[in-house]
Amino acid sequence: MTQPSLRRMFSGVSSALAADALDHLDLRNQCLDPDVMPLAPSHTLLGPAFCLRAEPARDTRPAMPYQGLLRAMEHVRGDEIVVFATGRSDAAGVWGELITAACQARRVAGALTDGLIRDAAQLARGPFPIFSRGTVPYDSKGRLDVVAHGDPVTLGSVTIRPGDVLIGDLDGVTVVPAEVAGRVAELVAGKRAAEDAFRAAAAESGSLTDAFQRYGVL
Numbered sequence: 001m002t003q004p005s006l007r008r009m010f011s012g013v014s015s016a017l018a019a020d021a022l023d024h025l026d027l028r029n030q031c032l033d034p035d036v037m038p039l040a041p042s043h044t045l046l047g048p049a050f051c052l053r054a055e056p057a058r059d060t061r062p063a064m065p066y067q068g069l070l071r072a073m074e075h076v077r078g079d080e081i082v083v084f085a086t087g088r089s090d091a092a093g094v095w096g097e098l099i100t101a102a103c104q105a106r107r108v109a110g111a112l113t114d115g116l117i118r119d120a121a122q123l124a125r126g127p128f129p130i131f132s133r134g135t136v137p138y139d140s141k142g143r144l145d146v147v148a149h150g151d152p153v154t155l156g157s158v159t160i161r162p163g164d165v166l167i168g169d170l171d172g173v174t175v176v177p178a179e180v181a182g183r184v185a186e187l188v189a190g191k192r193a194a195e196d197a198f199r200a201a202a203a204e205s206g207s208l209t210d211a212f213q214r215y216g217v218l
Ligand SMILES: O=C([O-])CC(=O)C(=O)O
Pocket: 093, 094, 095, 096, 097, 098, 099, 100, 118, 119, 139, 140, 141
């Protein structure tokens, strides 16, 4: 799916609205763990996933460090979001300002990891959206090696396949499987209209019960 069509389908759609639509399709396990959060409140994600996976390094003093990472990052395309699966590792900051600089030049749409990042002060001031569990100053060299890219990855209990649509904001990250993206966009439009009507009614009457009886959403 191209970014312009994704933008058209999901413009302004929150992770919560997307999760509600997925609930409707009985896809009830599509949100990442709640500790995966944006580095800055302005950091939001919308785009297809580019997946890579890291494992604990075999060699703490590698002669040729970063090889898997460098190889993988040659394949990421503009508009994609790099999904860096680490098995929720605390071993190293797998993302930083140098990787970000290259990604910005390629117009990559953002980065997401179930691990940790570093260079947070610079990155929090920048526009490139980054979601992670937190920060640590350690380098990945000799700690975590990228061992695969282009394959599905699992973050916590949620599987992300290349091309699945990621919607992230301050609430967290919702993963929309690519094959239901069109249906989710339709359901979101309906829920959004109902929420708008609910909000107006609730603001006027102050009664949640009344608004819920009229519009059937919350
Ligand atoms: O060295 C790394 O893997 C991450 C990093 O600090 C950067 O991208 O600046």
